[in-house]
Amino acid sequence: MSSSRHLAPEGNRFIILLGALTAQGAISVDVLLPSLPSMVRELSMTSAAAQLTIGLYIGGFAAGQLGWGWLSDWVGRRPVILAGTGGYALTTFMCSFSHSGEELLFWRLLLGICAAAPITVSRAVLRDHFTGRLLARRMAAMTTVFFLSPMLAPALGTFLLYSFGWRSVFWVPGLISVIALGFAWVFLGESHAISKRKRSSFLQILGTFRDMILHPVSGPCLMIQAGMSAGIMTWISSSSLILTGYYQIPNRYYALFFTATAAVQLSGTISCNHLLRTHTLPKVMEWGGIFVGSGAVLLFLCTVPFNAPLWAVMSSIWIFMYGFGLMVPATSGMALHAFGLVGGLAAALLGSAQSLFGSIGSIVSASLYNGTASSLGEGMGMAAAFACLMLLILSLRLRREPELVDHPPEADTPLNEQKTST
Incomplete structure (x- = not known):
């Protein structure tokens, strides 16, 4: 249409x-x-x-x-x-x-x-x-x-x-x-041409999910997103109890902390968009991983072995969240790149993995809660460790096989312009 x-x-x-x-x-x-x-x-x-x-x-x-x-x-x-x-x-x-x-x-x-x-x-x-990079941007x-x-x-x-x-x-x-x-x-037109539409059977759906999970690039990206979602839901599910209960922040100020955290995530996605103008997807993901890992380590130190003040805890969380903003668009673009003909199913699997691991993060956070902020450091630390491990596996794989993400020049061009030029 x-x-x-x-x-x-x-x-x-x-x-x-x-x-x-x-x-x-x-x-x-x-x-x-x-x-x-x-x-x-x-x-x-x-x-x-x-x-x-x-x-x-x-x-x-x-x-x-x-x-x-x-x-x-x-x-x-x-x-x-x-x-x-x-x-x-x-x-x-x-x-x-x-x-x-x-x-x-x-x-x-x-x-x-x-x-x-x-x-x-x-x-x-x-x-x-x-x-390609334009999809991630x-x-x-x-x-x-x-x-x-x-x-x-x-x-x-x-x-x-x-x-x-x-x-x-x-x-x-x-x-x-x-x-x-x-x-x-x-104002929204149809993007999925009739010639490309496909009614997948149940076995074909399972096959698509299997192919995406086992794909050398999409699979690790899927797991990175899942780990990051677990970390985010750990924060969302426990932030109210920890900030208003343990740190005695008045309820009327809680929204300010929540808003500030979202603003940091927002700045990460803006940075991702600008960095992808001149840098590759793997490089931007690695930078995001550095922020996520550093923030998680600092948060763990602030809340588990030490009883750090609130400003130190929130600073660590914001470092984590900035890395989250850098990583999510890049990993989403790389996860979906190879599955254009079944983009709906691929996007569904990506979202379902985020929801599943987000729920796990909430459950783990609730089970670890002991009246202090340590559950936040432990929960987000485990989520970050999993995401960074998947990122390390992907980075090592891409260094051995760079052709996995070496898209042709037209990969950074809108598909409708590619068709016109050909």
């Missing part, structure tokens, strides 16, 4: 639109956190049930990615993004009308399934248009827009809660989703 109204993939407005669509998933978690105690009181929920509003959402999100990715390879990217975004808007509003804990949990599960569509398929859209630009959500959502959630009550934390994301749906309907 083509139209003069559809945005050109090389333009910034195209990336802003995709970034806004993907940010919906993060908004649904971050904006809700300040309202959990109010939900417990009004809906007569237990604290454990309130936590399930996050857990069921993440579970639905993880499962939904596989279905949406498979469907987008079959029917195209645009209808899947529109369907998922429309479903997200509907289920968000239904959450606000819930009159019992069970009803809210049901809609949160469906909300997670719908939220998976735009973030999964948007990656596939970029893979349809770009390869566009991933970095989209991720930059995405990180605006965790920067703003906690403060927005707090404002809505105290101004209009907990139900309002669903109204604004729902309204944003309706607006995003309208823009996508008008």
